[in-house]
Amino acid sequence: MTRFTRARSAVVTAAAGILVAGMAMTGAASANPFAFFAPVMAPTYEAVAPTDTIVPRNEPAEPSSRFRRQTVDYKTSEPAGTIVIDTPNTYLYLVLGNGRAMRYGIGVGRDGFRWSGTQSVTRKAEWPDWTPPTEMVRRQPYLPRFVAGGPNNPLGARALYLGDTIYRIHGTNAPETIGERVSSGCIRMVNADVIDLYSRVTVGTRVVVLPSRNRQVETPRAPQI
Template identity: 60%
Template sequence: MRIRSLLIVVGMALATALAGCSTDSVTGVSFASYGARTDAGYRVPAIPITKVASQYRRQTVNYQTSEKPGTIVVDTGTKHLYFVLGGGKAVRYGIGVGRQGFEWKGVARVGAKREWPVWTPPPAMIRRQPELAKWRGGMPGGPSNALGARALYLFNKSGDTGYRLHGTPEWWSIGKAMSSGCIRMMNQDVIDLYERAGVGAKVVVK
């Protein structure tokens, strides 16, 4: 009986250890949430999340703001995006932002949402990168598409701003300033945000 009891204790300890290994001790988020998945027929590759700095991994944090729940606040300085939950809490995501000369700040709203969106490079981008001319009519959605798995389109009083909150297959760009002005997120994170944020949601970029 003693041996059996010992085996049970050891087994429980091992199970607890394994469970702990599957959860980020810093953020409390399951590593599995950044694993590979199939979405709308497309394969979303796993992200080696331990290679992403902990401050850029999705987590619920204390966040004091006068903005209402459901608002998206983008802090380009710290490279964080907050989805306001209320009660002094928010879901925080790591983001990539516009490189020097391509920054944008202001207040907008989510005018539309798309899953696996088509990406059409603007004329100014094609002039800078002529090799993109082949996508003048739009690059079909898919794992290699620049907009990733989801896109939230930002509108203001004048209409479509041309800026997006979108996914990216380039997870290593999170925490850096290297986009053409849009806010990029890891695909697994933008899928999470997409499910939370509604069309019409206020977006504050500062």
């Protein structure tokens, strides 16, 4: 065999070996398309929770545990069934009698908007509509003139209207404000609490709002319609 013949034979043999190896890899790839490229091309997937279990990133903060609804010892001369609003400590008490009361955490009026006195529940409403009072619109002209009742309504799930004033005890879609002094004079509660209170009281219920340690303002009357 000449030197040229031997060289050609070696080239043919090498080519055959490469072809066989390539066929073997092709067969493996048909069983697992990522087998050959696994070190760099195998896809990865993140586990994603079903959409109905995802917690929104901007979930409102819940009130402090000290504002959790609970039955407590409470000494008062007010008869059972009376609502007492402890403005300085941001608590609402529903007097049960025998030295006991149901206590709820509340949000109250900001500086210049807190008030005190005695009123009564004159109306109750579930998922109430909200029409901002004229005084509020004058101070905050960007407010909507009407918001239909529902989860996005600032009055929340329930409202107890107080006398002929513009004030209410109502729910809120901002539970993080419980314990704060942020409203324009209304008393706000988390929705679960105002629903509970709503179920326990009737129209005519006496409401006593204790004075704040800060400056008071006269209770405004609702505009005549």
